[in-house]
Amino acid sequence: MSTGWPNKEKLLYLEYEIQQDKPGLLGAVTTLMGMLEFNILTVSATGSRRRGFLLRALSDAKMNALKAALDQVEAIKVIALRAPTPLDRIALRHGKRLDVAAENPPTYRFVREELGVLVDFLGDTLVEGENLIIGVRGMPRVGKTEAAIAACVYANKKWILLSSTIIRQTVRTTLMLDESENSIFLIDGITSTSRGNPEHWNLLARVMEINTPKIIEHPDVFRRDGKLKVNFDLLVEIRHSEEDVIRTEEVASSFSAFDLS
Numbered sequence: 001m002s003t004g005w006p007n008k009e010k011l012l013y014l015e016y017e018i019q020q021d022k023p024g025l026l027g028a029v030t031t032l033m034g035m036l037e038f039n040i041l042t043v044s045a046t047g048s049r050r051r052g053f054l055l056r057a058l059s060d061a062k063m064n065a066l067k068a069a070l071d072q073v074e075a076i077k078v079i080a081l082r083a084p085t086p087l088d089r090i091a092l093r094h095g096k097r098l099d100v101a102a103e104n105p106p107t108y109r110f111v112r113e114e115l116g117v118l119v120d121f122l123g124d125t126l127v128e129g130e131n132l133i134i135g136v137r138g139m140p141r142v143g144k145t146e147a148a149i150a151a152c153v154y155a156n157k158k159w160i161l162l163s164s165t166i167i168r169q170t171v172r173t174t175l176m177l178d179e180s181e182n183s184i185f186l187i188d189g190i191t192s193t194s195r196g197n198p199e200h201w202n203l204l205a206r207v208m209e210i211n212t213p214k215i216i217e218h219p220d221v222f223r224r225d226g227k228l229k230v231n232f233d234l235l236v237e238i239r240h241s242e243e244d245v246i247r248t249e250e251v252a253s254s255f256s257a258f259d260l261s
Contacts, residue, residue, distance in 0.1 A: 012038075012063055013084035014053040015046060015091075020075040026051065029076070032069055036062050046091040054084060054092055086124040093120060105135075107235040111242055118147050118236065122215075123154030125234070126184060131211045133230055135219025137246050138238035147238065148186055148215045157213075158183040162204065163191040173199035175207075185214045189222030201227045 018025065026043075033040060033055065042054040057063050063081070070078050080088070091097050094117045099109040110118045125132065138144045145166045152159035160183050164170045171191060185207050192200065205228055207214065216222050219232055237246060 010057045010059070011041075011084055012055040012057045013080060013082055013088040014055060014066075014070075014078070015080040015088075016051055016070065016076040016078050017047075018049045018051070018075065019077055021049070022075050025075055029070070029073070033066065036066050036069075038062065038066065042092045044092045045095050046097055050079065050097075052080075052088065052092050054089075086121070086128055089124065090117065090121050101237065102235075105232045105234050107237060109237045109239070109242075112142055112238065112240050115143050115147055115150075115238075118238065119150045119154055122147065122151030122236070126151055126155035126157060126213050129213060129233070132213045132233045133208075134213065134215045135222075135232045135235040136215060136217045136238065137219060137235060138217075139240070139244065139246055142238045142240055144217050144238055145186065145188075148217070151215075152184045152186075155184070159186055160184070161186050162207065163188045163196065163200070165191060169195065171195050171197070171200050173197070173203055175203065180207075180210050180212065183212055185210075185212065187214060187216045187222070189216055189218035189220075189226065193221055193225040204228060 016029075029051075030040060030043070033053075037058055039056040040053060041056055042052075044052055046052040057066075067078065067081050070076065087098060096117075098117075098121065101107040101109050108121065122134070125134070136144045136148060145164060149159050149166075158179070158181075160175075160179050161170050162172045162185050164186060165188060169191065187204065192204065196204075208228065208230070216230070216232075219230075219235060223230060239246065
């Protein structure tokens with residue numbers, strides 16, 4: 001079995017679902033890990049009936065032995081046994097799996113009270129990815145721009161507003177010499193499509209060729225009314241509550257984006 005582990009460390013993510021909630025189950029599982037000489041770095045609930053572990057392992061043989069042993073425990077079902085992903089780390093840190101609404105591109109759902117989780121998720125994603133294009137959907141005043149900026153700070157990157165209404169309406173047409181270095185570009189799809197002149201769109205076209213992440217708010221409007229074809233690597237949706245419907249795709253391109261940040 002291939003682990004996908006980097007050579008410099010042997011980290012393993014284990015997640016199981018409880019089939020029979022017996023007293024002492026967690027203790028029995030961790031005892032088994034200890035007997036196989038696993039170092040348990042983190043353990044957390046990742047759902048009402050799921051447990052996740054970040055482990056340090058000595059070898060592939062130990063990992064295979066753990067998998068074989070856990071498969072014989074009828075009280076649990078192993079869901080994952082692999083090198084940890086950023087999503088696994090988020091699940092361990094916050095005690096829940098992210099809500100994935102679609103696969104192509106991957107679309108993750110958040111509510112406003114989960115902005116801390118969102119910032120961690122975006123920050124980890126920005127650290128891992130070099131040339132990602134991320135779309136952020138959401139209605140007015142739900143925290144889209146604030147979350148994006150906080151994620152840039154989390155990732156230790158400069159954030160460059162190319163179009164925005166967070167302070168005042170911004171539509172950039174040029175870059176300073178050092179603004180493409182260690183930067184993440186933030187674009188408001190409604191502001192660009194409703195207020196952007198040819199010089200602004202020429203700048204956006206050049207920015208899309210730079211090997212650095214871009215975060216585009218209102219991606220549906222940007223893709224529908226914009227002058228560039230963009231393929232998003234992932235989408236994020238932010239709602240005030242789970243029942244809210246995001247309707248910004250219905251906003252006409254001529255509508256002022258001043259109140260939609």
